Amino acid sequence: MQYPEPLAKLIDSYMRLPGIGHKTAIRLAYFTVGMNKDDVKNFADALVSTKDKLKFCSICGNLTEEDPCEICRDPNRDRSKILVVEQSKDVMVMEQMKNYKGLYHVLHGVLSPIEGKGPEELNIKSLIKRLQKNESVNEVIIATNATPEGEATAMYLSKLIKPAGIKVTRLAHGLSVGSDIEYADNMTLYRAIKGRTQM
Amino acid sequence: MQYPEPLAKLIDSYMRLPGIGHKTAIRLAYFTVGMNKDDVKNFADALVSTKDKLKFCSICGNLTEEDPCEICRDPNRDRSKILVVEQSKDVMVMEQMKNYKGLYHVLHGVLSPIEGKGPEELNIKSLIKRLQKNESVNEVIIATNATPEGEATAMYLSKLIKPAGIKVTRLAHGLSVGSDIEYADNMTLYRAIKGRTQM
Numbered sequence: 001m002q003y004p005e006p007l008a009k010l011i012d013s014y015m016r017l018p019g020i021g022h023k024t025a026i027r028l029a030y031f032t033v034g035m036n037k038d039d040v041k042n043f044a045d046a047l048v049s050t051k052d053k054l055k056f057c058s059i060c061g062n063l064t065e066e067d068p069c070e071i072c073r074d075p076n077r078d079r080s081k082i083l084v085v086e087q088s089k090d091v092m093v094m095e096q097m098k099n100y101k102g103l104y105h106v107l108h109g110v111l112s113p114i115e116g117k118g119p120e121e122l123n124i125k126s127l128i129k130r131l132q133k134n135e136s137v138n139e140v141i142i143a144t145n146a147t148p149e150g151e152a153t154a155m156y157l158s159k160l161i162k163p164a165g166i167k168v169t170r171l172a173h174g175l176s177v178g179s180d181i182e183y184a185d186n187m188t189l190y191r192a193i194k195g196r197t198q199m
Numbered sequence: 200m201q202y203p204e205p206l207a208k209l210i211d212s213y214m215r216l217p218g219i220g221h222k223t224a225i226r227l228a229y230f231t232v233g234m235n236k237d238d239v240k241n242f243a244d245a246l247v248s249t250k251d252k253l254k255f256c257s258i259c260g261n262l263t264e265e266d267p268c269e270i271c272r273d274p275n276r277d278r279s280k281i282l283v284v285e286q287s288k289d290v291m292v293m294e295q296m297k298n299y300k301g302l303y304h305v306l307h308g309v310l311s312p313i314e315g316k317g318p319e320e321l322n323i324k325s326l327i328k329r330l331q332k333n334e335s336v337n338e339v340i341i342a343t344n345a346t347p348e349g350e351a352t353a354m355y356l357s358k359l360i361k362p363a364g365i366k367v368t369r370l371a372h373g374l375s376v377g378s379d380i381e382y383a384d385n386m387t388l389y390r391a392i393k394g395r396t397q398m
Contacts, residue, residue, distance in 0.1 A: 001294040004264045006248040013242035016234070017227055028216055030288045032249055033262060035215070040250040043212035044243035049205040050231055051239040063232060065203045089229045095200045 061106035061123040063088040071104060078102045083141040084127065084157065086110055086150065090143065110149040111156055131166060139167045146173055260305035260322040262287040270303060277301045282340040283326065283356065285309055285349065289342065309348040310355055330365060338366045345372055
């Protein structure tokens with residue numbers, strides 16, 4: 001006996017999501033059968049409208065319903081700073097901190113020779129155009145991840161932007177707040193020592 | 200800044216699934232944005248049709264597109280045996296073993312005084328009716344889980360069915376095939392000793 005067809009298709013769809021294997025997909029599909037009908041409909045609608053209604057902001061590359069995005073449109077943001085992140089979701093993480101009031105730029109990835117991702121595959125050209133057009137920007141904060149690819153991308157951007165006389169900064173690396181030195185890895189400790197500040 | 204509305208709704212929908220927390224829901228929602236448009240549409244369609252097209256078989260209670268279900272309709276199944284399981288998904292697990300050719304009955308749960316689940320809340324009445332109507336059934340195999348609730352439900356069913364002169368059996372409990380005695384828990388070992396078979 002096979003799974004009833006709609007269920008088999010749903011299991012297949014769940015399995016396409018990252019981190020969800022066959023057994024979990026089956027569990028989720030059977031759970032869906034027991035869900036409230038409205039909840040299932042809302043879920044299906046949200047899937048379709050996420051794909052249909054969201055686009056990338058033509059200025060910063062962030063995900064948005066309206067172009068330009070909420071942040072690029074907001075007259076109260078500090079237009080002298082652009083914070084560069086790898087992915088749209090990093091923008092939300094920064095926003096949840098509620099302490100950064102400048103603008104953003106989303107690269108949609110990092111330089112990765114292994115995956116064949118060069119500067120042309122990233123949203124870099126539009127960043128350079130923004131800097132050329134907009135003289136009020138005096139600092140570019142690079143917030144790529146602390147991975148080898150993220151570091152390489154940060155270095156590449158810094159070499160590209162610095163000659164134009166714009167300050168380029170990088171997020172501090174060091175110990176997480178609340179963490180034990182005992183459990184920190186060597187590289188983090190090294191960066192924490194190197195980046196030590198005067199008290 | 201808030202998440203764009205379709206994304207916020209999608210995160211909320213993902214979070215309603217079991218075992219998916221806030222961070223995972225965010226990750227899945229952003230992953231959805233990057234998915235192929237057809238895949239997203241198929242996912243949404245599968246969700247809706249799983250909910251709309253599937254119903255419970257009026258005979259055995261299994262999930263099906265057509266009533267009665269494929270197994271109840273199949274003239275080649277052994278109609279002298281009914282295997283009783285807790286959930287529809289357990290039917291598929293049994294079917295994948297490919298060694299049982301009898302019929303099924305799905306209880307849709309187990310007796311659980313804590314959750315207020317008594318015999319009326321389970322699909323038991325229709326099982327008794329099946330046994331009364333169908334004189335060819337000579338064995339009911341109870342395959343509820345090896346949990347306290349599953350055991351109690353098995354005991355309850357056995358007391359209900361046995362007086363009618365029908366053989367009631369329970370799945371064997373013992374060591375998993377391929378497992379080490381060293382790692383077996385006390386209860387499993389006890390059941391393995393108690394249920395030992397002659398060689």
